[in-house]
Every structure is written in C-alpha cells, then in structure tokens.
C-alpha cells in the first residue's frame with residue numbers, strides 16, 4: 001500500500017474520470033478509476049481509498065446505494081458526489097446519506113482540486129486530534145500520578161490550583177524522571193481544556209531551523225517545498241495545551257518568539273501576513289536550573305519570569321521514599337497488564353533494597369528496575385537476586401540484619417554479629433530465616449540459595465521450630481535459646 005493519500009474516481013464517462021485522475025495525480029495523490037458500480041466495489045476493497053469521487057448515475061448500480069455501502073464499510077471515508085444538474089435532488093439525498101460535498105456537471109477542475117485538498121487537510125487534522133486524544137486517554141488511565149507523601153500532595157494541590165484557575169502558562173521543574181510530563185498531562189486532563197488536544201514538543205529533539213515551523217506552521221509558498229499551508233502545534237492544539245518539554249534547550253531566538261505568543265496570545269505562520277489567535281495553555285518543563293541559566297545569559301530573563309508565575313516543582317524520589325512501595329505496587333500492576341503476568345509483589349528483602357536506594361534516575365529508574373525484575377523473575381514474588389549490583393551495593397536498607405556488601409561470603413549480604421556472641425545453632429536458624437525471607441517463603445529457592453537439598457532445609461526448619469515461611473512455631477526438641485540476639489545495625 002502506498003503512503004500517498006488514495007482517491008477512487010467512479011464515473012462511467014471516460015473523459016471525466018480521466019481528467020479528474022490526471023489532475024489529482026498531478027496534485028500528488030494516488031488515484032484509481034472505476035467505470036461501473038461493480039468495478040468500484042472491487043477497487044474499493046483492494047485499494048482502500050480515503051476519498052471517493054462518486055457519480056450518482058452509474059450504468060449498473062445507483063450511486064446513492066454505493067455511497068451507503070462505502071460509508072458502512074468505512075465511516076471515515078470522505079465522499080464527494082458528482083451529479084448532473086438534472087439530479088439536484090439526489091445531491092441533497094447524498095448529503096443526508098453522509099456525503100461531504102457534491103459537484104454538478106460540468107464542474108470546474110480547480111474547484112474540485114480545492115475541495116479535495118481541503119478534505120485531506122481536514123482528515124489529517126481530525127486524525128491528529130483523535131490520535132492525541134486517544135493517546136492521552138490511553139495514557140491517562142495508565143499513567144496515573146502515584147504518590148501519597150506530603151510532598152506529592154503539595155504537587156497535586158498545585159495541579160488543581162493551576163487547572164481550576166486556567167493558568168495560561170505553567171512551569172514544571174524537577175530532576176529527570178520525576179514525572180514532569182505526567183504532571184503536564186494531569187494538568188490538562190483535570191482542566192476545562194481536557195476535550196481539546198494536548199500536544200507535546202520536545203524542544204531539545206527538534207533542530208533549531210525546524211522548530212519555528214513545527215510550532216507556528218507555514219503558509220503555502222513560504223519556502224520552496226511549502227506546497228500547502230501547514231498548521232503548527234499552536235494552531236492544532238486550539239483550545240487545549242501545548243507542552244514544551246526541555247524548554248531550557250529552546251534556542252535563544254525562539255525564546256523571544258514564545259514570549260511574544262504568551263504576551264500577545266497571537267502568532268504568525270511562517271510566510272504569513274496576518275496573526276493567528278493562540279488559544280492554548282502553555283506548559284513548559286525542564287530539568288535544568290533556569291535561574292542559573294538566566295545568570296549565565298543562556299536563558300532570557302523576561303521569558304523566565306513570565307514562565308515562572310506558576311511553578312510546580314517535583315521533588316526527587318530520594319526526598320519522598322515513602323512513595324516507593326506504592327510506586328512499586330503500581331508498576332507491578334501496570335506491567336502485569338502489559339505483559340500478561342500475575343506477579344503479586346516484591347519479597348521483603350527486595351523491598352528493603354528498593355526503599356534503601358536513592359534513585360538518581362528517579363521514578364523512571366524505579367520503573368525500569370521493576371520491569372527488569374519482572375522479566376527475570378519467574379515466581380509470583382520479585383526476589384532480590386536479580387537486582388543490579390548498582391542497587392544492592394548502594395542501597396542502605398533499613399533492615400537490621402542485612403547490609404549491602406560486595407566482599408563477603410553471602411553473595412552481597414552479611415550479618416552483623418552481636419558483641420556478646422551468638423551460638424552457631426542460632427546463627428544457622430537466622431540464616432535459614434533470611435534465605436526464606438529472600439525467596440519470599442519459597443523453600444525450593446531458599447534451599448538452592450543455601451546450596452542444600454529441600455529435604456535438609458525442611459529438616460532443619462523443623463528442628464528450629466520454623467513454620468512454612470520461616471516464622472517461629474516452636475522447637476521440636478524442646479531446646480531453649482537464651483541470651484542471644486542479633487545486633488542492631490552499627491552495634
């Protein structure tokens with residue numbers, strides 16, 4: 001299938017279909033013709049046109065019946081009817097049946113060209129808007145902003161304030177991976193603009209010479225390749241939100257133009273003579289320190305002050321570690337849906353490593369870590385054996401017994417011995433408990449970890465009075481362990 005837009009011309013008058021096809025091909029469309037209803041049906045199925053120019057009077061089938069049939073097959077199909085003046089009634093009927101336009105014979109080829117071009121502009125725009133809306137809906141279900149720390153509650157409050165006040169510019173700041181994009185989307189979805197598009201532009205990813213075109217669009221003839229008027233993001237997002245991500249990377253000259261749009265609420269297409277109204281909310285985001293950039297002359301101070309009127313500052317994850325468990329549960333749930341898995345949670349020691357780590361890559365790094373664990377772990381609970389050394393070595397778990405350490409005999413963990421001493425037997429019991437904890441209560445895994453058989457492990461568990469998951473139930477030989485304890489961290 002071709003990438004060009006496809007048009008089917010259905011007319012039994014050879015000269016008419018030939019002249020239409022020639023003109024439309026010159027315009028860059030992929031065109032096929034059909035001289036009868038039956039031929040049109042065949043072509044329609046194979047060629048899958050997006051637009052049909054359809055004669056009402058065909059030798060074998062009524063054009064209106066064909067219209068209904070085509071529309072039933074593809075409700076987005078754009079149909080332009082061609083009628084003889086004598087059949088003006090059928091033109092009205094055609095419009096009622098879903099045709100978008102009609103021409104009476106004889107018609108002016110330029111007029112048809114204009115209507116066809118407009119039709120494709122409209123469908124392109126509709127598709128883009130539907131896409132943006134669809135994407136946003138899809139993501140807004142998935143991409144919930146999770147967090148119940150006080151710091152995140154402050155963020156939620158600010159989102160609501162900005163949404164309710166319909167703030168025209170909002171600056172979202174925070175380290176990379178803290179959720180700035182999610183905040184921008186949440187702001188859009190919770191505001192009166194949620195039915196209009198949300199369009200994101202990554203200022204760092206678009207070359208400087210293309211950015212202006214992307215944002216403001218161009219007029220036909222604005223430059224050599226500009227064969228048609230092109231709408232930019234500000235026009236496509238009409239009524240909605242333009243999200244300018246990585247605003248710190250916006251070229252200096254463009255910064256001035258953005259300031260002008262914010263202040264005048266108007267912009268001009270490239271090559272245009274008139275201003276166009278910009279009815280959008282502009283949300284900007286950056287991980288950079290804009291204030292510092294202003295001092296260094298890298299960011300315009302006037303734009304900074306304008307953008308900074310409403311600022312939502314996202315705290316790094318290390319400053320709200322209490323959000324980590326909820327985020328882990330949330331990612332397990334969304335990744336279960338995505339990969340068709342049934343993971344239930346993370347083992348206790350895994351949780352301790354994860355909550356004890358500082359997450360320099362913030363929530364993004366945590367999400368990636370959970371995804372990795374889910375890929376590698378076959379069990380229902382995520383064990384710590386697949387955690388990267390980066391995490392096990394740098395984590396400072398709150399657990400009193402285990403410490404991340406690379407140079408010890410327990411594969412990354414050692415036990416702090418109490419100063420007053422400990423019996424070998426009690427130590428063995430503790431090690432069994434730790435192994436069971438590490439394996440999420442899975443005895444086969446724990447036995448494997450301790451390099452023993454499952455039967456031996458079960459025998460020892462029974463000996464130490466440990467239940468299925470390693471919890472104490474009572475010793476079967478009646479022995480008491482007294483005066484022993486494991487030292488708290490740092491003892």
Ligand SMILES: Nc1ncnc2c1ncn2[C@@H]1O[C@H](COP(=O)(O)OP(=O)(O)OP(=O)(O)O)[C@@H](O)[C@H]1O
Pocket residue numbers: 143144145146147174175176177178179180181182183245286287327330363364367
């Ligand atoms: N509070 C949160 N709740 C759930 N998921 C989150 C949260 N914060 C971030 N994420 C997830 O973390 C990842 C990174 O988030 P996002 O892209 O919004 O960060 P960012 O701050 O815009 O990063 P960058 O500065 O690198 O563009 C995404 O997968 C996002 O869904």
